[in-house]
Amino acid sequence: MIPKPNKPTSSSLTGKSVHEQLPPMTESNLPIAQETLEQMLNAMVPAGADDADLYIEHGTSESLALEEGRVKHVSASTHQGIGARVIKGEISGHAYTDRLEAPALMECARAARTIAESNKNQSIAIHTAQPNHQLYLPTSPSLSVTMPERKALLERLDRLARSLDPRVKQVFANVSASFSTVHLVRMDGSLLSDARPLVRLNISVVVEQNGKRETGSAGGGGRFDLTRMLEGDEAERLTREAVRLALLNLDAIAAPAGPMPVVLGPGWPGVLLHEAIGHGLEGDFNRKGSSAFSGRIGERIAAKGVTVVDDGSITERRGSLNMDDEGTPTRCTTLIEDGILTAYMQDRQNARLMGVEPTGNGRRESYAHPVMPRMTNTFMLAGKDDPKEILASMKNGLYAVNFGGGQVDITSGKFVFTTSEAYLVENGEIKAPVKGATLIGNGPDVLTRVSMIGNDLELDPGVGTCGKGGQSVPVGVGQPTLKVDEMVVGGTES
Amino acid sequence: MSADIKVAAAKLVEMAKKAGAIDADALAVNDIGENVSVRNRQIETVEREDSRGIGLRAFVKTADGLSFASASSSDLSDMGINALVDQVITMARISAADPDAMPPSGANHPTDEELRIWANRDQKESVWTLEAAREAALACEEAALEYSDRIENSEGAEAGFGNTHVAYACADGFAGEYSKSSLGLSLSVIAGSGDAMQRDYAYSRARELAKLKAPELIGREAAERAVRRMGSKSIGTRQTTVIFEPRMATSILGHLMGAINGRSVLQNRSFLAECSGEMIFPEFFQLTDDPDHPDGLGNRLFDGEGTRCAKRTIIDSGRLTGFLTDRYAAARLKSEPTGHARRGLTGDTGIGSSNLILNPGKLDSAAMLKEIGDGILVTEMMGMGVNGVTGDYSRGAAGFLIENGEIVQPVNEITIAGNLKEMFANISHLGSDLTWFGSTAVPSIAISNMTIAGQD
Secondary structure: OOOOOOOOOEEEEEOOOOOOOOOOOOOOOOOOOHHHHHHHHHHHOEOOOOEEEEEEEEEEEEEEEEEOOEEEEEEEEEEEEEEEEEEEOOEEEEEEEOOOOHHHHHHHHHHHHHHOOOOOEOOOOOEEOOOOOOOOOOOOOOOOOOHHHHHHHHHHHHHHHHHHOOOEEEEEEEEEEEEEEEEEEEOOOEEEEEEEEEEEEEEEEEEEEOOEEEEEEEEEEEOOOOHHHHOOOHHHHHHHHHHHHHHHHHOOEOOEEEEEEEEEOOOHHHHHHHHHHHHHHEHHHHHOOOOOOOOOOOOEOOOOOOOEEEEOOOOOOOOOOOEOOOOOEOOEEEEEEOOEEOOOEOOHHHHHHHOOOOOOOEEOOOOOOOOEEOOOEEEEOOOOEOHHHHHHOOOEEEEEEEEEEEEEEOOOOEEEEEEEEEEEEEOOEEEEEEOOOEEEEEHHHHHHHEEEEEOOOEEOOOOEEEEEOOEEEEEEEEEOOEEEEEEEEEOOEO | OHHHHHHHHHHHHHHHHHOOOOEEEEEEEEEEEEEEEEEOOEEEEEEEEEEEEEEEEEEEEEOOEEEEEEEEEOOOOHHHHHHHHHHHHHHHHHOOOOOOOOOOOOOOOOOHHHHHHHHHHOOOOOOOOHHHHHHHHHHHHHHHHHHOOOEEEEEEEEEEEEEEEEEEEEOOOOEEEEEEEEEEEEEEEEEOOHHHOEEEEEEEEEOOHHHOOOHHHHHHHHHHHHHHOOOOEOOOOEEEEEEEOHHHHHHHHHHHHHHOEHHHHHOOOOOOOOOOOOEOOOOOOOEEEOOOOOOOOOOOOEOOOOOEOOOEEEEEOOEEOOOEOOHHHHHHOOOOOOOOEEOOOOOOOEEOOOOEEEOOOOEOHHHHHHHHOOEEEEEEEEOOOEOOOOOEEEEEEEEEEEEOOEEEEEEEEEEEEEEHHHHHHOEEEEEOOOEEEOOEEEOOEEEEEEEEEOOO
16 A cells, blocks of 8 residues: 555556466355445445445465475465445545454444445445456456366476486476456445456576586466366477576577667567567546557558557456456456557546547455556567568577567557567578576557568467556466567677 | 454464464555656656455465465455455465475564564655645656756656555464555656657655655756767677676675575575575675664564564674574474565465665765776666576666776667676675665675676
């Protein structure tokens, strides 16, 4: 609650393993009596309010972590609470509590009302609303795979990583599963519910050769059952990938420094879109006029052929939701169509203030955080170019296949993202791997420099966590292979 | 209230022992806070939070040795406590035994006298009121809007205050508690419009109102910072000296803390793993961790495992004195625990400093610019391009170009790159401008021979 020393308009995306803090409810049974919720709503909502809601959440999460060959660390968390909110114009009052006894709840409702000037109340009755789409199973993802089975999986991956190469010295593996049930009571008394599973598997290794150490990591996940991570060979593939990246980095040379053409690989490199344009197209910054994209709807902000969407309605994706945290059904919103800016991403308050429809992008980290416009799954649609021809067309430059995280300054539009697998390209041919380097660019410019778009759209493997205003939410990104005619590469070889 | 959480922590440990744990410790936390934000001279949001949490870590004996697990919940009822204990014991039996397991009992705890003294100096009443916080936020933003007509937009000011009360209990009978109050005020404003917009911010955090920076000063600082960035542009690629202003210099100490974390060292995840006792900085570099400092927000009597905290010289005249440890890392590294266990309600213990203080140098900022001649003053950084295993460093930056000892131009859209081990050794000057940021006090740091990438 104390103002954070973070840059308030700087937002970041990371694919690193952060402990899943996603608050996770079983069944649709309300932990609070419906009569109490009605009393809260009636005490909280003054006449003339634009919007109000009660957000009731129950979550569980479980995590097993392996290091030094042993699953030494098993942990879990359970949390539940309620967030009450009243909005009038640009003003909003919020109160959060995890005490679910009636007196504490009524105090919470009254605290949210502090912004209201009117003493008049309304009389609202709660009624269950129709569910919207069903993008994932409304069941806990960890029920079908026991903890000993999860432990055995991690041990198997540890043995596999060590068997792949004797230079593998350390293996870290983590499997986490969370389940969050959200009930939302809106100002009109409608009651909506969503049960959200989320799983994630992460492997990272440390390799050593002649006293030189390097690291590599890989991960995957989504809104599905844990059995999915055990079926097939996805877990094994991720392990091989982590080892491959670490060994590759052992041979990496210093990255170049300066402006050059860059070819970006498909999938997770879509972090480019998330940082360069995604955050800048969120409704709050544009309502306030603090984004580099403010007031630019209808203008060209990308090359012809560039179409970017935010789609929270894809089955089982990490960034998907049946409804956003204000009860708006998620959908596919076209942000850029053939290079022209067409829409911002909106929550209810910012949509109302800007006179547009909410787009299903109102999200919160938990009941104890305010709603903000946030991305879901943000990606560029496929083009027509053959990825091989894209690479061959680059005389000298950088081929960046994979990335760590990124960050953006929404107001100036400057953004960065950092490579985790990249190669020098000479005369269209892939040469030496280079060490991790930060790429920097200007959001409103970078997509105008896209000269080729691959036919190989991929979405990321399900590892993204986006930070904004001190809140973390799971998101997805994606893109086809892209050629950007010029970006500044921040290596050490000038 | 405070009695609730102390009782809950003690009950968790007692129930865990009854349920078969051979050792256990528990934390219980109560957070109360209020927050108000204003924008363009109007209230925007008012927030209030009241949350509690309990966390238990328990060790059980298995055929292969000791194993443990941890879990947290917000249900402080007897039923909630019983459920948490059952969950942790069940998970601990699934967890793999660790031959080096280090159960919490027997740590070097603080004395009853110390606990009494610390309990009495805690501030019990609220440090601020919502009305006063709102007025401060409004005054802060007003000062920025009045500073210059080039301040064309505000992202708003935010004022908050709260209290965190923590109780710890261990199976060896030790029980301690403390409460921490804090308050903060921050502001972000925008200079210019359209393509030329530049944003900057200022903030202050303190334990008591008397130590919070005046709202008007924060407002003017944010405005001045945003205005001086107007007209920023990129510059050509070069090797040069980089001055990190104090706000940015905190991150350099952060990377050092990550690398001397005893657990990272054990896991071969630190580029300083072989450097204990070595000169890794110039001789004038003196860094102290002080868990009892009047200006620090990181004060603590005992760490996350009940180990008594003590003042420690981390870098002594350039030399790394050793790694920071909890009980587990200390046992594995065959050293004494340094009292740096960091602990959340659930999850394994981590390692972290209390209040870090880097001794300042003698140069004020004008003298430092003269001394380095040409270089870059960095006032903002972006991205996470730091590899803790190799020390390779590459981040986005903005700041000012320095030529012939003078600031000549605001710059942005550049990267700064190097390797942390070399960067530490290449520190050429420390400023006299020691500044506190919560639990870190640092002066400006000048590092020679870094690579700047950009475009003229």
